[in-house]
Amino acid sequence: MVALGGAYWRLWLSSALSNLADGVFKVALPLVAVGLTRSPTLIAGLTLAVRLPWLLFALPAGALADRLDRRHAMLGANFARAGLLAVLALTVSLDIASIWVLYAIAFAVGITETIYDTCAQSIVPQLVGRDQLSRANGRLFAAELTANEFLGPPLAGLLVAAGALASFVTPAGLWLAAIGALFLVRGSFRPSGEGPPRDRPSSLRADIAEGLRFLFRDRVLRTISVMVGVFNFADTAVFAVLVLHAVGPGSAMGLSEQAFGLMLTGVAVGGLLGSLAGEWAERVLGRAWTIGLGFVASGVMLGTPAVSTDPYVVGAAFVLGGAGLMVANVVMVSLRQRLTPDHLLGRVNSVHRLLAWGTMPLGAAAGGLLAQWLGLPATFATMAALTLLLLLGVVRLRQSVAGRRNCAA
Template sequence: MVQTPAARTRAASPALGGRYWVLLTGSTLSSLADGSFKVALLLVAKATTGSPALIAGVSFAATLPWLLASLPAGAIADRGDRRRIMLAANIARGVLLAVFGVLCVLRVDSILALYLVAFGAGVAEVFYDTSAQAIVPMIVERPLLPRANAAQQVADQAANQFAGPALGGILIGIGAAVSSFTSSGLWLLAVAGLLLVRGTYRAAPQAARSTLRADVAAGVRFLLRSRVLRSITLRVGMTNFAGSAVTAVFVVYAVGRGSVLGLSPAGYGLLLTVSAVGSILGGLLVAPLRKWIGDRGLMTANIITQALQIGVPVIAHDAVVVGAAFVIGGIGVALWNVSVVTVRQRLTPPALLGRVVSAYRLVSWGAMPVGALAGGLLAEVMPIWGVFTLMAAVTLGALFGTSSWSAARIASEESE
């Protein structure tokens, strides 16, 4: 990519720059809409059916696009203007939720409609998130990436996991249509924010235009050749599988009379927000902890805290105790996200970043629909606490094989 005069100015200054903060504002609005929407959709499903498998189907539909569309989304992000792809994705989500709001006004109660909305929003999410990660190194200089990623982590968790779930739980108490129209409006506000990010954000042009299939294959090959990225990808696939299995049925454990926690929809939304408190705290702690224990230590800590978050509800049936475990788990998520995103950006050429992100997420996020499906089916034949116990064990299994995450190995691959 040709460096502009503005980019040269940023290189001489430690500031992240105005374009980054405008981008972050738009991304935060998008995250707020996403967090509210996903919680609201599960609560609507809980009100529509009592079947754990059918409720888990919403999470399956929402995450299935990562398995189906992540690779082409990465190739398209490396071919096209990444900002325009993000704009198109948010417009699509805004329109889709507006249509769903109309269906709610007309009292069209259908689990199939929930699946279709979840899947459609999921497809848009794949394209948005892939381009959003790939655009950051085009706006800030490489030495500032840890700081930029940490700020993005704090903002995303504050909106997606803190304010979003609370807002979704409250709005569902008013009505599903109100919740849908609010999410739609937030995504369209995010579009307005992205329109203020000036410039063109295409990856470096290729010497000869190749096919989409060849572009996808190049990203997959790069990921497979990197021992560091390959190991990280496999282990996050395991933890995401387990986490998604638990998330898909947690609403059955937590919401309504006869459930273990007996929470209201608003209480459920508030419980989920405490995880974001931990994530915000983790985002603020990343820099000092990274100096102390390094990227490998940060990523390993996340595996342990995720197992704790999943396992505590097995032995503690109190919302306060479960909430405390969620805070600890949230800290781990922040440590993982910032360190993994930074390592991936350091090891991947800018022109390949979109495809490498998508190949990574094919495994890591593609495991989520499989986990959601597994969680729902397991909950039909075993108690919820049994699902939690099994998935905590799967998460701890990810601790094996983390030796390739050493600072020396990361530095070696970066210099190649």
């Protein structure tokens, strides 16, 4: 097995530190906001402020990732995030922080995140060989999941308990440390000069349109994006209303808030295991079947609350679903990196994320409406069935992948 190389591991360290900062910030933000307002709408809106830039700026971020040196763009994004948190910390220390300051910082951090994450996923094929992509992505996803889901939230809780200032200074410091690690990744990471020659520089709008055309004309990439979008719709529909099924003495499961949170960590535990098993599953089962089994496991995860109220059974299903989903994700991301020319990778990644994540608000709304009309168990069963229907897409994907030379590595 060929080593991934020092440059990759420095990128891995930078990514781990960045994601830890991200995990701390996103959990600390609403915890600090509670001290400024008790409005549920304003508190919930902070999450929207962080996520909204993905809908507004994902496509321009992808175009920039295909124009700029991706390492430089990542450095700039982390410098900006550290600076924004320094400003927020200053407002806290001067006792002039308000909920609207938090909104402004959250939105600005969200914009920088679109640039950083798009470039981070696009730079990987420039650091490792095509046959190493699944392993490289799996290790990166493991670091991201560990930092965001396991280390970030409890650290944020401790920092907020120590004071709002500490909860913002710490992620700023982590982003600066990530910059230091990324500085050690040497070389130029501008996209390769592939593609047809042009008489004059293209506009940002034309670049975005080129990325859209490439993804929609490629049957494999189009199928993957649609499948992920459908799954995210179903997944969000279930988890948007799961708390009503699980928490409180009048609920079906009757769990406490703490027990519910512990049960949800099963998804993260499974995801961590799956991120490390992606390369092995791809090698043993093949790409299409690995993706298919991932969706089957995810369907089991979404449907289990419809047939069982035992938290251990549901928790085990969450571990299974988290593992299957992450294994499939490793394979799909690596496949997209193999099939997309380097000069288009940033744009194709951003188009995929827009399609895949754009269904989440719709899923949340659908989950609420279905739960009200049909009841919670029927909602879970419906979304599980919708996920299992993605096997039809896997069959189509298997036919499309067969014979593609650039899928062979």
